[in-house]
Amino acid sequence: MAAARLTLVRIPGFAWREAEARLARMSSDDTPRQPLSPDRSRPVERSVADLGGLPDAGPVVREEYEATLKDKRIDAMSMLLRRVDDRLTSDTSRRAQEELEEPVYDTIHYYDRWLLAMRTNLLNLGYVTEDEIAAKIAEIKARQGS
Known part of the structure; x- marks a missing residue:
């Protein structure tokens, strides 16, 4: 042929x-x-989310999913942050998610990617520092006794 x-x-x-x-x-x-x-x-x-054309990607599996309370809280935080600063858009969230390392992106839950993207964007825009995040995590762990 x-x-x-x-x-x-x-x-x-x-x-x-x-x-x-x-x-x-x-x-x-x-x-x-x-x-x-x-x-x-x-x-x-190629971004970590770009699977088009990869031989091992396989078909897209669409499943119904019931959002957990944690998922709903992350979604709500995302919406509230957009009202605080118009630079915190779905585009900046997507960019931050696609900058995650591939093993992290592939193994964490969808809304956990959103949470990490929020963290990255809040750090980049100067709303919080790494030290403030670490201190808050330590405070929560102490309060929970872990």
Whole structure:
């Protein structure tokens, strides 16, 4: 079976360089190539959440899930923080989650990722320090007797 051949037609005003770059990233066996950054200068690193095209990813399994009290509290904190600072958006949360190390991202619960993202964003915006977080955790553990 002969390989399919693609030809670009040059049309004035058409972004043919971008089209050629996309074509060059395609392979004859349809294996996805590394995507490029928006300015096309460097490859984009795959995030831990990006499973598309990975051979071991398998199908997406959609299951019903009953949120726990802890999950609901994390969700509520997220909503309240957005009212405090408009920089605490779902986009900044997603970015912080995708910056987690892959073993952490893959092994913790969905809402725990949200919680770690909140922590990261609150630290980055200067609302809390590592020392304040450690002191509060120690205070809670002492109160619980653990």
